[in-house]
Amino acid sequence: MPRETLDSKLTQIQNEIFLLGSMVEQAILDATNTLKTRDLKEAHRIYEEDAIINEKRYALENAIIILLATQQPFARDLRLLAAMLLVVNELERMADYAKGIAKININLGNSDIDIPVRDFQKMAEQSVSMLHRGLTAFIEQNPNLAAAIPKEDDLVDEMYTKIYHNTIQYAIANPSHMDEANDILWIAHNLERFADRITNICERTIFITTGELMEMSSNDDEEYLAE
Amino acid sequence: MRSTKLNGNSKIIAKSFNLFYGEFQALKNINVEIPQNAITSIIGPSGCGKSTFLRSINRMNELIPGVRVDGDILLDNEDIFAQDVVELRKRVGMVFQRPNPFPKSIFDNVAYGPRAHGLKNKVLLEEIVERSLTAAALWDEVKDILSRSGLALSGGQQQRLCIARALAVEPQVILMDEPASALDPIATLKIEELIQNLKKEYTIVIVTHNMQQAARASDYTMVFNMNPDRSGYIIEYGKTTQVFTNPREKITEDYISGRFG
Amino acid sequence: MNQPLTKQRELIRLKKTSREFKNKRRRFSQTIAFAIIWTLGITAIALLIWIIGYVFIKGFPTINLEFLTTRPAGGFDGEGGISTTIVTTIYLVVFTIILAAPLGIGAAIYFIEYANEIKNRNRFAAWLIKTARTGVEILAGVPSIIFGLFGFAVFVSYMKLGFSLLSAGLSGACLVLPVIIRTTEEALLAVPESYREGSLGLGATKWQTVTGVVLPAALPGIVTGIVLSVGRIISETAIFWVTLGGSYRLPQNLMSSGRSLALHVYMLATETRAFDKAMGTSAILIVIIMILNLAINVSSKYFQKRLIGK
Numbered sequence: 120m121p122r123e124t125l126d127s128k129l130t131q132i133q134n135e136i137f138l139l140g141s142m143v144e145q146a147i148l149d150a151t152n153t154l155k156t157r158d159l160k161e162a163h164r165i166y167e168e169d170a171i172i173n174e175k176r177y178a179l180e181n182a183i184i185i186l187l188a189t190q191q192p193f194a195r196d197l198r199l200l201a202a203m204l205l206v207v208n209e210l211e212r213m214a215d216y217a218k219g220i221a222k223i224n225i226n227l228g229n230s231d232i233d234i235p236v237r238d239f240q241k242m243a244e245q246s247v248s249m250l251h252r253g254l255t256a257f258i259e260q261n262p263n264l265a266a267a268i269p270k271e272d273d274l275v276d277e278m279y280t281k282i283y284h285n286t287i288q289y290a291i292a293n294p295s296h297m298d299e300a301n302d303i304l305w306i307a308h309n310l311e312r313f314a315d316r317i318t319n320i321c322e323r324t325i326f327i328t329t330g331e332l333m334e335m336s337s338n339d340d341e342e343y344l345a346e
Numbered sequence: 347m348r349s350t351k352l353n354g355n356s357k358i359i360a361k362s363f364n365l366f367y368g369e370f371q372a373l374k375n376i377n378v379e380i381p382q383n384a385i386t387s388i389i390g391p392s393g394c395g396k397s398t399f400l401r402s403i404n405r406m407n408e409l410i411p412g413v414r415v416d417g418d419i420l421l422d423n424e425d426i427f428a429q430d431v432v433e434l435r436k437r438v439g440m441v442f443q444r445p446n447p448f449p450k451s452i453f454d455n456v457a458y459g460p461r462a463h464g465l466k467n468k469v470l471l472e473e474i475v476e477r478s479l480t481a482a483a484l485w486d487e488v489k490d491i492l493s494r495s496g497l498a499l500s501g502g503q504q505q506r507l508c509i510a511r512a513l514a515v516e517p518q519v520i521l522m523d524e525p526a527s528a529l530d531p532i533a534t535l536k537i538e539e540l541i542q543n544l545k546k547e548y549t550i551v552i553v554t555h556n557m558q559q560a561a562r563a564s565d566y567t568m569v570f571n572m573n574p575d576r577s578g579y580i581i582e583y584g585k586t587t588q589v590f591t592n593p594r595e596k597i598t599e600d601y602i603s604g605r606f607g
Numbered sequence: 608m609n610q611p612l613t614k615q616r617e618l619i620r621l622k623k624t625s626r627e628f629k630n631k632r633r634r635f636s637q638t639i640a641f642a643i644i645w646t647l648g649i650t651a652i653a654l655l656i657w658i659i660g661y662v663f664i665k666g667f668p669t670i671n672l673e674f675l676t677t678r679p680a681g682g683f684d685g686e687g688g689i690s691t692t693i694v695t696t697i698y699l700v701v702f703t704i705i706l707a708a709p710l711g712i713g714a715a716i717y718f719i720e721y722a723n724e725i726k727n728r729n730r731f732a733a734w735l736i737k738t739a740r741t742g743v744e745i746l747a748g749v750p751s752i753i754f755g756l757f758g759f760a761v762f763v764s765y766m767k768l769g770f771s772l773l774s775a776g777l778s779g780a781c782l783v784l785p786v787i788i789r790t791t792e793e794a795l796l797a798v799p800e801s802y803r804e805g806s807l808g809l810g811a812t813k814w815q816t817v818t819g820v821v822l823p824a825a826l827p828g829i830v831t832g833i834v835l836s837v838g839r840i841i842s843e844t845a846i847f848w849v850t851l852g853g854s855y856r857l858p859q860n861l862m863s864s865g866r867s868l869a870l871h872v873y874m875l876a877t878e879t880r881a882f883d884k885a886m887g888t889s890a891i892l893i894v895i896i897m898i899l900n901l902a903i904n905v906s907s908k909y910f911q912k913r914l915i916g917k
Contacts, residue, residue: 122604191558193590193602330592406808411727435810442808446801449824462811462819508805515809 125190132182132203133258136210139175140254143210144247146172146217147313151243153224154306155236162224169218176211180204198330199260202323206257209316213250216309223302232299233289235282239306242278245271246314253317257324265324268317269335275314282307355382357519357549358403363417365395365402367410372398374577376417378568385545387560387586388553390570391606395578396553399570400521403551404438405431421519436463439512443524445504447496447511452479452488455496455507459515474514482510483540502533509540520544522552526559538563557602561590569598659893666890669883675891679855679871689888691857695865698772698858699851700840703779708833710780711787714743718788719795720817747785754782755846763850770852770864778850782843783836790835794828795821827910834903838896844869868892 146165153161183203186192192200227234249268256264283304290300318335326332356379365373373395380386388396401407403419405426419426426434447455456475465471475492479485484506488499496507505525512520522541526534541550541563554560560567567589571581582589582598593599600606677688718740726733758778768774798821806816822829852864853874866874868888875885 121606125604193557193561194593194599196603197591404808406804409804409807411723432810432812435808440808442801442804444801446799446805448802448805448820458806458819459809459811462806462809462815511805511809 122190125186125192125196128182128186128190129196129199132179132186135175135179135182136203136206137254137258139172139179139207139210140250142172142175143214143217144250146214147220147243147310148247150217150220150224151236151239151310153221154234154239157224159225159228162221165221166218166225169214172214173211176207179207183207195327198327202257202327205323206254206320209319213313213316216313219309220306223306227299227302230296230299232296232303234303234306235285238278238282239310242275242307242310242314245275245278246310246317249275249314249317250320253320253324257320257327260324260327262325262328265321266335268321272314272318275311279307279311356380357382357422358551359418359420359423360399361418361420363399363402363419364415365398365407366414366416368412368414371575371577373402374573374579376578376580378580378583380549380551381566382549383545383547384565385541385550385552385563386566386568387564388551388568388570389555389557389560389602390578390581391572391601392555393576393578394570394572396570397523398578400523400551400553401440403519403521404435404440406440436515437517438519438521439515439517441505441508441512441520441522441525444528445501445508447499447504447507449495449497451493452496452499452507453492456510456514459511463515475510478510478514479507481513481544482506483536483543484510500533502529502536505529505533505537506540509537513544517548519549519551522550524553524555527555534559557590557604561586569593569595569601571597571601662886662889662893665883666886666888669887670890674884674887678857679866687855689868689871689891691855692866692868692871692888693891695772695851695858696841696867696869698865699775699779699847699867700837702772702776702861703783703840704833704837706776706780707784707787707836711784711832712791712829714784715788715791715795716817716822719792720813720821743785743788746781747789751782751843752845752849754778755849757781758846758850769862770850770854771862772851772858772865773861775847775851775865776861778846779840779843782846783839786836786839787832790832791825791829794825794832797828798824827907830906830910831903834899834906838899841867841892841895841899842869843867844873848873868895 146168149161150165153159153165183200187197187200190196249271253265253268256262256268286300286303286307290297293300322332322335325335358380360376360378363373363376364371376399388400390396398407402415403421403426407413407415408431415427421434421437426438448458450458453475456478457471460471460474465474476485476489479488484503487503488494488507491498496504499507505528509520509525526537529537538559541552544550545565552560552564564586566584567586568580569582569589570578573579582593582595584594589598590602593602674688675693676690678691679687679689718736722736726736755778758774758781762768762774762777763770768777802820802824803816806820807813811819847867847870851867851870853866853870854864855866855871856863858865869892872885872888872892875881875888879885
C-alpha cells in the first residue's frame with residue numbers, strides 16, 4: 120500500500136524507456152540495412168522518424184520531473200529517477216546517430232563506392248544486442264548483468280578500427296573519392312559512439328543499486344594508461 | 347551500532363544509554379556522538395524514543411515519575427547526571443513542539459531566563475532581550491510592542507519567541523522537539539532558515555517527523571527504530587546527504603522512502 | 608417501472624406529506640420544549656426578583672446616612688444603626704482571610720506542585736498526603752455550625768479566648784480553608800504543564816517556576832476562591848453566633864467581641880421588633896454581595912485580558 124502510486128508510475132516509466140530503447144534499436148538496424156539496399160526513400164523515413172523519438176524522450180523527461188516534484192523521493196527511488204533521466208538522454212543521442220547514418224546515406228546518393236555493409240551490419244547487430252541486454256539490466260536493476268556488458272564494447276571498437284584502416288587505405292588509393300570515404304568514416308564513427316553510450320547506461324544501472332558512480336573501463340583506458 | 351567521531355568535535359556523547367519508564371524499557375543501548383556547531387536531526391517512526399532521547403539530554407525526563415536511566419550522557423565530556431540539573435539546563439536549552447510562551451509580556455518572556463539566574467540590571471536585560479530577539483529573527487516585528495503579551499503573536503512568531511527565550515540564557519546546545527510541526531509552511535521555512543544561522547554558534551539537535559525537513563535542514567541525521575520489545579535504538583547515523591541518498595541499512599532505506607510496513 | 612405515472616406521482620406526494628408531517632411534529636415538540644424551559648427560567652428569575660425586591664422595598668426606607676453611621680443601641684426596638692457591624696464585618700473578613708489564604712494557598716501549592724515527588728518515594732508520606740486531601744474534601748461539605756461548635760469548644764472555651772474576633776477568625780478560617788485549598792488546587796491544575804516545562808527548561812528552579820509562572824497564571828482562579836470565601840464569611844451566621852458573641856460595640860482589638868452584619872440581621876429579627884431595620888440591614892448585605900460579584904466579574908475579565916494579550 121505505501122507508495123503504490125510512486126511504484127506504479129516508476130514501472131510505467133521503466134516500460135516506456137524499454138519501448139524507447141526498442142525504437143532506437145530498430146532505428147540503428149534500419150539505418151544500417153538501408154546502406155545495403157540503398158533505398159533512399161527508406162533513409163528519408165528513418166531521418167524523419169527521429170522526431171518521434173525526440174518527442175517521446177521529452178515526454179519521458181517531463182514525467183520524471185513531475186515524479187520528482189510530487190513524490191519527493193529519497194535514496195533508491197531518487198537514484199532511479201536520476202538514472203532514468205540520464206538513460207533517456209543517452210537513448211536520444213543514440214537515435215541521433217542512427218539519424219546521422221541515414222543522412223549520410225542520402226548524401227552518398229548515387230555514389231558507387233563500395234560500402235563495407237557487412238561490417239557495419241555486424242557492428243550494428245553487436246550494439247543492438249548490447250543495448251537490449253543493457254536496458255534489460257536497467258529495468259531489472261540487475262548490476263551483475265550490467266557489469267558484464269561494457270567489455271563487449273571492445274568488439275565494436277575492433278570492428279571500427281578495421282573499417283577505419285581499410286577506408287583510409289582506400290582513400291589514399293582513390294583520392295577522387297575522398298568525400299565519400301570521409302562519409303564512410305562518419306558512419307563507422309556513429310556506430311562506434313552508439314556502442315560507447317551503452318556503457319554509460321550500464322554504469323547508471325550499477326549506480327541505482329550501489330549508490331556509487333564509477334567509470335567502467337574498457338581496453339581504451341587500459342591502453343592509454345599503459346602508454 | 348558503532349559510534350564514530352564525525353567531525354572531531356563531539357559536543358554530546360551517549361554511551362550505552364538506557365532509559366526505563368518503570369518496568370518498560372524505552373531506550374536500549376544508545377551510543378552516539380553529536381558534533382558541535384552542527385544541526386543533527388533525529389528521525390524515525392512514532393514511538394521509537396526520539397523525544398525520550400532528546401529529553402534525556404537536558405534531563406527533562408526526570409519530571410516523569412518512575413523514570414530510571416542507565417549508562418552515560420556526556421556534555422563536553424562531563425557526565426550530565428553528576429552535575430546540578432539547573433546548571434545543566436542553562437547550557438542545554440529546549441524548544442517545544444507547541445509554542446508555549448508564558449502569559450507575560452514579550453519582554454518578560456525573553457528576560458525570564460536571565461532573571462531566574464539572578465540578572466537584575468535593567469540595561470543588561472534590555473541588551474539581552476534585543477540580542478536574543480534579533481538572533482531569533484523576531485526583533486523587527488516586535489521591537490515596538492515589547493510590552494504586549496506573548497500570547498498575542500501568531501503561531502510562527504510565538505515559536506520564534508520561544509527560541510529567543512531559550513537563546514537569552516546563552517546555552518551552548520539547543521534541543522528542539524518538532525519545533526515546526528504546529529506551524530504553517532512559511533513559518534516552518536523561516537524557522538529552518540533561523541536554525542541554519544544559529545548553528546554557527548550553537549549545537550542544535552532537532553527531532554522531526556518531516557523527512558523533507560530533516561533532509562533540508564540538518565547536517566547529520568540519526569535514525570531511530572523500534573526493537574521487537576518496543577524499546578528504541580539507533581539504526582543508522584551519518585551525514586544527512588549520505589543517509590538520504592544512499593543509506594547503509596535497509597530499514598533506513600524503507601523508512602525514508604516511505605515503504606515501511 | 609411499468610407503474611402508471613399517476614401511481615408514481617401519488618407515492619411521491621404521499622412521501623412529501625409524510626415528511627412535512629414529521630417536520631411539523633418536530634417543530635411542535637420543539638416549541639413545547641422551549642415554552643417549558645422559558646417558563647421555568649422566568650419563574651426562577653421572578654422568584655429571585657421577588658425576594659430581593661421585597662427586601663429592598665422593605666429595607667430601603669430605613670437606610671440613610673444616620674443608619675449607616677450610628678452604632679446599634681440595643682433594646683427591644685432595635686435602636687441605632689449598623690455602623691459598628693459594618694466595621695466588625697470588615698475586621699472579621701480581613702482577619703479570617705489573613706489566616707486562611709496563605710495557609711490554604713500554600714497547602715494547595717504543596718499538594719499540586721511538590722507532593723508528587725514525595726509520593727513516589729515514601730509510602731507513609733503518600734498515605735499522609737492522601738488522607739489530608741480526603742480530609743479537605745470532606746471538610747468542604749461540613750455544615751458551618753459544626754465549625755462553630757468546634758470553634759466554641761476549642762477557641763472560646765478551652766483556649767479561653769472567649770467570644771472574640773480571634774475565636775471567630777480562627778473558626779472562620781477553618782471554615783473557608785477547604786474551599787480555598789480546593790479552588791486554588793483547581794486553579795493550579797488548570798495551568799498548562801507546558802508552562803512549567805518551559806520554565807524548567809530554561810534552568811529555573813521549581814520554586815522560581817511556581818512563583819514566576821504558575822502562580823501568576825493561576826491567579827484568577829485563586830482570587831475567585833478568596834472572593835467566594837469572603838462572600839461566605841459575610842453571609843455566615845451560626846458559626847459566628849457562637850464564637851464572636853453579640854456585642855454591638857466597636858471592637859478594640861482581637862480579643863473584643865463584636866457583631867457582624869449577618870448576625871445583626873438575626874438578632875434584630877429574633878430579639879427586637881425592628882423588622883424593618885432587619886430588612887434594611889439585609890438590603891445592605893445583598894448590596895455588598897452584589898458588589899462582590901461585580902468585583903469578581905470585572906477582575907476576572909481583567910485577568911483574562913491580561914493573559915490573552917491586551
